[in-house]
Amino acid sequence: MDVTGLRIALFSGNYNYVRDGANQALNRLVGYLLRQGAQVRVYSPTTSTPAFEPAGDLVSAPSFPMPGRGEYQVPYRMSARLRRDITAFAPNLIHVSSPDPLGHRAVSYARKRNLPIVASVHTRFETYPRYYGLAFLEPLMVAALRRFYRRCDALVAPSDSMAQVLRDQRMSYDIGIWTRGIDREIFNPGRRDMEWRRSLGIPDDLPVIGFTGRLVMEKGLDVFSDAIDLLQARQVRHRVLVIGDGPARSWFENRLPDATFLGFQQGQDLGRAxxxxxxxxxxxxxxxxxxxTLEAMACALPAVAARATGSECLVTDGVTGRLIRPGAINQFADALQHYCTDAESRHRAGLEGKMEADRYGWDQVNQALVDTYLRIVRQRQRGAMAAASPVP
Known part of the structure; x- marks a missing residue:
């Protein structure tokens, strides 16, 4: 079999109703699969006001708003309508991208029909409780995730560091890499626009510290704010520029009253910012x-990041930026101060980061996942089953 023989049913908790890095990667994947001749059908919650148009055929799954985070939907079951649609589509591979109730039902559906299952890991869900005073739940979440992932034939992680975390957590016996690419037309140093900066009231010689992402507490907004407080106490000249929106925006704006908040940006505007x-x-x-982090590096910016799975695979400490122990406010402030006050080091680290980012292209990384799909399908065709698991 080659890629044109693939019929993939993709299950997502959020395919396009709120924009984030995970669903943008999934949409790029589907677009690539369709261009290569594969058949794909996507099952996900939908809303009347999606953040962007979906790639491929999207079928709406029953869902309800997530308690406390109403912008997200929880797909809670596989309805009879969905089951009929999946059966009519007749997939030969199931891809699950979220360990939600629909993802669990999709895995059960596949196992009953002897269909191969690939799961992609996009978020460290087990770390979320610590941001809401519920850290004691983390071991329970790890156990629940292990039960889910061990029922799949293979996992794909976006980085070597995340793959090692999954191995250490004993999530699967088959863990591959599906990394992320960069759109070099949007993210490149040529997008830098000093006139645009001036329009925001930023002098040319004032270093700008950027934050990009969804404004939710689990993105480390408290750590960011505390480090900026230290810079201000040390009288280090800087301006904070925040790109993104989300439920914690009001909190962040109150915490950083001198920052410039641009809200949600996309396309060329995002690249310029x-x-x-x-x-x-x-x-x-x-x-x-x-x-x-990769987008910033592609624009020749140094990155100051937590030493965690999301950045360890990208940032080389002391070369393309700094990796700091999570929550180490003083060390974060030290690194930021260094780049604010040493333009030569800032420029040198940015150039090194640009060279690293140039290695990432979307077609190459998506083809790596296609290769995993084909390997798992061929294993099943030869009669091989998923590695033995204690979970039925």
Whole structure:
């Protein structure tokens, strides 16, 4: 079999109703699969106001708003209508991208029909409780995730560091890499626009510290704010530029009253905003890859990031930026101060980051996942089953 023989049913908790790095990667994947001649059908919650048009055929799954985070939908079951649609589509491979109730039902559906299952890991869900005072739940979440992933034939992680975390957690016996690519037309140093910066009231010689991402507490907004407080106390000249929106925006604006908040940006506007920063500060530990870090590096910016799975695979400490122990406020402030006050080091690290980012292209990384699909399908055709698991 080659790629044209693939019929993939993709299950997602959020394919296009709220924009994030995970669903943009999934949409790029589907677009690539369709261009290569594969058949794909996507099952996900939908809304009347999606963030962007979906790639491929999207079938709406029954869902309800997530408690406390109403912008997200929880797909809670596989309805009879969905089951009929999946059966009519007749997939020969199931791809699940979220361990939600629909993902569990999709895995059960596939196992009953002896269909191969590939799961992609996009978020470190087990780390979320610590941001809401519920850290004691983390071991329970790890156990629940292990039960889900061990029922799949293979996992794909976006980085070597995340793959190792999954191995250490004993999530699967077959873990591959599906990394992320970069759109070099949008993210490149040529997008830097000093006139645009001036329109925001930013002098040319004032270093800009950027934050890019969805404004939710699990992105480390508290750590970001505390480090900026230290810079201000040390009287280090800088301006904070925030790109993104989300439920914690009001909290973040109150916490950083001197920052410039651009809200949600996309396309060429996003590329201009990122390239017009002087460094990226990404304290989050929840990402499995770090799309925003790669985008900043592609624009020749140094990255100051938490030493966590989302950044360890991208940032070379002391070369393309700094990797700091998660939550180490003083060390984050030290790294930011260094780049704010040493333009030569900032420029040198940015150039090194640009060279690293040039290695990432979307077609290459998506083809790696296609190769995994084909390998798993061929294994099943030869009669091989998923590696033995204690979970039925």
């Amino acid at each position: 990122v390239a017009s920063m002087d460094m990226l500060f990404n304290p989050s530990v929840t990402e499995t890859f770090g799309n925003v």
